[in-house]
Amino acid sequence: MQPGLRRFSPVAMTVIGIILTLIMLFPLYWMLINSLETSQQIFAIPVAIVPSQITFASYIEVFQTQLPHLVTSLVISIGTALLAIVIATPAAYGLAHFRFRVTLLIVFCLLLTQMIPTVTLATPMFLIFNKLGLLNSYLGLVLADSTYAVPFAILILRAFFLSIPYELAQAAFVDGTGEWGAFIRVILPLVLPGVVTAALFAFLFAWGDFIYALTLITTSSIVVPVSLSIYSYIGQYSNAWNNAMAVATLACIPAAILLVLFQRYITAGLTSGALKG
Amino acid sequence: MSTKTQAFIKERAETRKGVKRRRRLRRFPLARVTFLLPAIIYMLLFYGYPLFYSIQVSLEKYDLQAEISGVAAFVGLNNYIAVVQDPTFRDAAIHTLLFTVLSIVPQFILGMALAVFFYRYFPLSRLLRALFLLPWLVPLIVSGTVWKWLFNETNGLIDQILAGLHLLPPHFGWLTTPGWALAALIIANIWLGIPFNLAILYSGLQSIDHEFYEAAAIDGANRWQSFRYVTVPLLEPVIGIVLMLGFIYTIKVFDIIYVITQGGPGNTTQTFSTWSYTLSFSEQLFGQGAAQANIILVISLIVALLYLWWSRRTTQWI
Numbered sequence: 001m002q003p004g005l006r007r008f009s010p011v012a013m014t015v016i017g018i019i020l021t022l023i024m025l026f027p028l029y030w031m032l033i034n035s036l037e038t039s040q041q042i043f044a045i046p047v048a049i050v051p052s053q054i055t056f057a058s059y060i061e062v063f064q065t066q067l068p069h070l071v072t073s074l075v076i077s078i079g080t081a082l083l084a085i086v087i088a089t090p091a092a093y094g095l096a097h098f099r100f101r102v103t104l105l106i107v108f109c110l111l112l113t114q115m116i117p118t119v120t121l122a123t124p125m126f127l128i129f130n131k132l133g134l135l136n137s138y139l140g141l142v143l144a145d146s147t148y149a150v151p152f153a154i155l156i157l158r159a160f161f162l163s164i165p166y167e168l169a170q171a172a173f174v175d176g177t178g179e180w181g182a183f184i185r186v187i188l189p190l191v192l193p194g195v196v197t198a199a200l201f202a203f204l205f206a207w208g209d210f211i212y213a214l215t216l217i218t219t220s221s222i223v224v225p226v227s228l229s230i231y232s233y234i235g236q237y238s239n240a241w242n243n244a245m246a247v248a249t250l251a252c253i254p255a256a257i258l259l260v261l262f263q264r265y266i267t268a269g270l271t272s273g274a275l276k277g
Numbered sequence: 278m279s280t281k282t283q284a285f286i287k288e289r290a291e292t293r294k295g296v297k298r299r300r301r302l303r304r305f306p307l308a309r310v311t312f313l314l315p316a317i318i319y320m321l322l323f324y325g326y327p328l329f330y331s332i333q334v335s336l337e338k339y340d341l342q343a344e345i346s347g348v349a350a351f352v353g354l355n356n357y358i359a360v361v362q363d364p365t366f367r368d369a370a371i372h373t374l375l376f377t378v379l380s381i382v383p384q385f386i387l388g389m390a391l392a393v394f395f396y397r398y399f400p401l402s403r404l405l406r407a408l409f410l411l412p413w414l415v416p417l418i419v420s421g422t423v424w425k426w427l428f429n430e431t432n433g434l435i436d437q438i439l440a441g442l443h444l445l446p447p448h449f450g451w452l453t454t455p456g457w458a459l460a461a462l463i464i465a466n467i468w469l470g471i472p473f474n475l476a477i478l479y480s481g482l483q484s485i486d487h488e489f490y491e492a493a494a495i496d497g498a499n500r501w502q503s504f505r506y507v508t509v510p511l512l513e514p515v516i517g518i519v520l521m522l523g524f525i526y527t528i529k530v531f532d533i534i535y536v537i538t539q540g541g542p543g544n545t546t547q548t549f550s551t552w553s554y555t556l557s558f559s560e561q562l563f564g565q566g567a568a569q570a571n572i573i574l575v576i577s578l579i580v581a582l583l584y585l586w587w588s589r590r591t592t593q594w595i
Contacts, residue, residue, distance in 0.1 A: 013399035021405045027468065028411065030434065031423045043432045046441065091316030098309045113324060115581035117529030119550045120570040123557040124330035127344065147324050154316060179308040208416035210532045215558065227418040231536060234422055241426045248419045255414060
């Protein structure tokens with residue numbers, strides 16, 4: 001007798017499954033639907049679960065002010081993904097195939113970094129970045145967001161490199177290539193899916209980052225990623241929830257596009273122990 | 278010297294050169310180090326140094342004045358003593374514990390129930406399971422904002438439904454009532470954690486060999502017994518991983534609390550994380566903020582080390 005509800009027919013299971021999924025995703029539905037309503041509609045009593053009419057007025061209202069923040073987030077997220085890949089890919093390869101005396105220690109430390117609270121880094125990073133003049137800059141946020149993305153990318157890529165035999169690289173040595181040549185020409189093309197997965201997650205981390213943006217961006221800054229702008233929006237307009245939901249929905253779009261485009265990579269990332277901090 | 282000997286010497290020399298060459302090719306120590314160097318330098322500068330600096334700051338009278346003048350006096354463990362003696366510390370400890378335990382347990386139970394539900398293939402099961410993971414991938418600031426609106430006092434949906442059912446007075450104000458604000462945060466956090474529990478427990482269930490269930494069925498085990506005596510013991514390592522990682526990830530939650538309540542009303546949802554942040558960035562007591570952050574760091578490290586030690590056999594992370 002295996003786990004599962006054998007009593008129910010497959011069709012009944014589908015119906016139950018759909019109901020459960022609708023309940024689970026309801027907050028996201030609510031965000032989307034409220035973003036398409038007027039403030040009269042969202043403050044009506046009783047409120048309509050399915051609106052009688054929809055409008056894009058909220059989007060039109062927030063689009064102009066939020067577009068620069070979306071672009072800022074995009075720049076920071078792409079920057080983080082690139083930095084993470086450039087730094088992490090060779091390191092992951094080295095940790096997978098070269099047996100250094102410190103390999104185990106490094107992997108262990110990388111695992112620990114995934115479990116260390118981000119808030120521990122917030123205070124010292126603010127003070128250090130203030131001295132270095134990295135507050136309110138794209139570079140500062142990329143460097144900060146990468147503290148999570150780089151170790152994560154190394155761990156995930158290392159798993160990919162371990163699945164490729166080192167003998168492939170050794171075969172290339174016969175042709176007179178060095179470690180780097182063999183790595184770039186022979187190994188790298190084989191782990192491209194791993195590189196895409198790592199880049200994708202680095203992008204998503206940076207896109208979703210809130211604490212570093214909150215810490216390293218001061219009020220007068222022009223570099224304001226969308227996560228921080230949502231936060232100030234709900235602080236500033238405490239009743240314009242339809243507009244707030246429109247900003248929130250816009251902030252989901254890039255992630256949604258990536259999820260649809262790279263669905264199989266996401267699954268690979270999640271199942272290899274990829275965890276959101 | 279005969280040509281034969283010459284040939285022999287030449288051959289030997291070549292072989293030796295060959296061996297030497299091959300050995301050199303097999304390990305280029307310097308080239309190999311360059312693979313790791315960028316990562317090590319980056320991590321030491323932007324992870325290691327801030328951690329070290331956090332310890333240093335926590336031992337100094339580092340406030341706004343010190344930040345401006347650039348001189349902070351060494352005060353030993355005074356910041357730690359001040360932090361621990363502050364009445365908010367005890368409150369934050371209780372909130373952190375409540376938030377963590379009351380999040381993890383329902384997350385686990387719901388995740389387990391869903392994993393069992395999705396165990397058997399049925400039409401659309403894959404798609405529905407994938408959709409269940411969606412909240413995991415939505416930026417936390419977005420989920421936080423949505424939940425803040427759902428619990429809104431003026432016309433939040435949860436408020437309306439409960440008032441409609443006469444369970445709570447209208448415009449109850451979850452987020453402005455002590456106790457209820459923490460409950461609201463826990464509800465939102467349970468929702469956030471279900472996908473993680475479902476994903477890990479589901480893959481754990483998938484890895485149990487069918488034969489165990491067949492054997493149990495032959496022995497006359499009923500549905501509950503086969504779950505209790507086959508699934509649970511075989512799933513034990515996975516259950517341990519889920520609960521320990523759940524603890525590690527929940528104890529450090531910051532975003533969702535800061536977005537929804539900012540630790541309010543009146544510090545009643547202040548946890549270790551948000552309290553550390555408030556000390557540093559609202560009160561500009563960086564020394565105390567760092568001290569509080571280091572206390573969370575130590576707790577997290579202890580649990581993380583326990584986890585890594587405990588899971589060393591079941592997970593091939595090395």
